[in-house]
Amino acid sequence: MRDVELFQAALGLSEPWRVVGSSFDAGQRRLELRIDFERGARFACPQCDVAGCEVHDATEKTWRHLDFFQHQAFLVARVSRIKCAEHGVRQVWLPWARPGSGFTLLFEALVMTLVAEMPVAAVGELVGEHDTRIWRIVHHYVDRALAAQDLSMVTRVAVDETSFRRGQDYVSVFACLDQARVVFATPGRDADAYARFTGDLDAHGGRAEQVSEVCQDMSESYLIGALEHLPAAEITFDRYHIKAQLTRAVDEVRRAERAEHGQLLRHTRYLWLRNPRNLTDRQADRLAQLLRLPLKTGRAYRWMLRFDGVYEIEDPEQAAAYLRRWQRGAVRSRLGPIIDFAHLVREYWLGITRWWHSHISNGLLEGLHSLVQAAKRRARGYRSTRNYIAMIHLTAGKLDVALTHTK
Numbered sequence: 240m241r242d243v244e245l246f247q248a249a250l251g252l253s254e255p256w257r258v259v260g261s262s263f264d265a266g267q268r269r270l271e272l273r274i275d276f277e278r279g280a281r282f283a284c285p286q287c288d289v290a291g292c293e294v295h296d297a298t299e300k301t302w303r304h305l306d307f308f309q310h311q312a313f314l315v316a317r318v319s320r321i322k323c324a325e326h327g328v329r330q331v332w333l334p335w336a337r338p339g340s341g342f343t344l345l346f347e348a349l350v351m352t353l354v355a356e357m358p359v360a361a362v363g364e365l366v367g368e369h370d371t372r373i374w375r376i377v378h379h380y381v382d383r384a385l386a387a388q389d390l391s392m393v394t395r396v397a398v399d400e401t402s403f404r405r406g407q408d409y410v411s412v413f414a415c416l417d418q419a420r421v422v423f424a425t426p427g428r429d430a431d432a433y434a435r436f437t438g439d440l441d442a443h444g445g446r447a448e449q450v451s452e453v454c455q456d457m458s459e460s461y462l463i464g465a466l467e468h469l470p471a472a473e474i475t476f477d478r479y480h481i482k483a484q485l486t487r488a489v490d491e492v493r494r495a496e497r498a499e500h501g502q503l504l505r506h507t508r509y510l511w512l513r514n515p516r517n518l519t520d521r522q523a524d525r526l527a528q529l530l531r532l533p534l535k536t537g538r539a540y541r542w543m544l545r546f547d548g549v550y551e552i553e554d555p556e557q558a559a560a561y562l563r564r565w566q567r568g569a570v571r572s573r574l575g576p577i578i579d580f581a582h583l584v585r586e587y588w589l590g591i592t593r594w595w596h597s598h599i600s601n602g603l604l605e606g607l608h609s610l611v612q613a614a615k616r617r618a619r620g621y622r623s624t625r626n627y628i629a630m631i632h633l634t635a636g637k638l639d640v641a642l643t644h645t646k
């Protein structure tokens with residue numbers, strides 16, 4: 240077998256394409272394979288597939304291919320354009336690359352395999368390409384997979400925000416609770432994010448009216464978003480967000496009190512905010528000591544523990560009665576932040592108690608959270624919201640990133 244035949248077989252080329260030559264530059268560590276079509280060959284129109292179109296003209300193009308051992312390999316070919324009676328002049332379909340890409344499909348497949356495992360910047364370094372070119376490949380395949388998404392089954396949704404940089408560049412993430420995957424991500428954390436989500440649902444076989452349950456935090460913008468754009472959805476306020484808010488209230492009491500009892504409350508933040516079950520014996524002893532003292536922080540802490548108790552009650556009626564008693568007591572606690580939280584419980588009563596009927600929480604999203612963190616790491620080095628969103632879809636979207644190439 241001559242080398243051109245070997246390469247032809249390795250590339251899987253078929254008529255009328257063939258390898259016509261190869262050149263190897265050891266100094267440049269570069270292998271070039273020349274591909275051409277037979278003189279007089281005719282091609283099908285890429286649009287309507289009508290066969291036998293004459294070649295109109297041809298331009299030479301180069302694609303980066305998989306490395307040949309330690310050498311970079313390139314395909315060079317005259318790319319023909321045909322003239323179709325109906326569609327005019329069109330570039331022919333190429334078996335080894337998609338239109339507009341400077342890489343072969345196999346090279347792109349390698350890149351997509353690597354970006355699933357390591358940061359894009361590192362992939363760029365590994366294959367010796369600038370990471371903007373790597374991102375272009377990522378966006379192509381993610382966009383294509385998103386365009387093909389079927390969202391007709393989306394009925395229960397969890398919404399959460401994430402940010403690329405701490406406290407800025409927010410992204411709203413919408414997950415399908417039944418498929419346990421991110422189905423939509425969009426810049427911002429305003430009510431309009433919901434409008435964009437329902438627009439995307441519409442475009443992919445889903446319907447806003449079909450969403451019956453939504454789980455989210457208690458922010459005003461998300462509340463407006465859900466009320467305006469998901470008309471049939473019952474809103475459940477995510478219990479983890481509710482708890483986080485109460486935890487902040489306890490911490491606020493602690494910080495105010497630290498001014499009075501500086502030494503006593505120093506380095507105790509962790510004791511008050513962590514789940515008691517996760518404390519070491521020493522920490523638990525220390526906390527028990529503090530709880531014996533007449534501290535406001537200790538009282539706030541007990542209000543928090545009592546609040547937690549509501550989630551141990553299964554019966555909705557009993558839970559509501561318990562929560563009502565808790566709320567009435569907490570507003571009289573004389574602890575400002577706890578009183579504020581108790582008012583919030585009354586204001587958001589329906590969404591908080593919806594949990595006993597829907598049993599949905601962002602617990603799933605918290606699971607997705609680690610994937611989203613991984614997405615953040617992989618998008619490192621070339622930071623933009625668009626890249627971040629593409630990475631979220633890639634890691635947490637269970638996307639079908641089809642690397643196949645069809646006519």
Ligand SMILES: [Zn+2]
Nearest residue numbers: 284287323326
């Ligand atoms: Zn045609």
